[in-house]
Amino acid sequence: MAELKMPKPLRIAGLCILAGVAILIAVEFASPPHRTSVAATATETMSPLDIMIRNDESIPADFWDAS
Numbered sequence: 001m002a003e004l005k006m007p008k009p010l011r012i013a014g015l016c017i018l019a020g021v022a023i024l025i026a027v028e029f030a031s032p033p034h035r036t037s038v039a040a041t042a043t044e045t046m047s048p049l050d051i052m053i054r055n056d057e058s059i060p061a062d063f064w065d066a067s
Contacts, residue, residue, distance in 0.1 A: 052058060
């Protein structure tokens with residue numbers, strides 16, 4: 001059976017394409033999450049009144065804003 005030999009330029013082009021795909025995959029996994037997914041999981045700050053209502057208890061005066 002005859003051995004098939006790929007021309008050197010074709011082999012180099014294939015290696016470059018494989019390297020490019022590997023880099024794209026690595027960048028995709030290393031990139032930070034999109035803003036939409038971060039915004040959906042971000043917690044909101046609660047006012048002292050919200051905390052008091054949710055926990056059914058009073059909040060010490062130290063936590064209240066004097067403004």
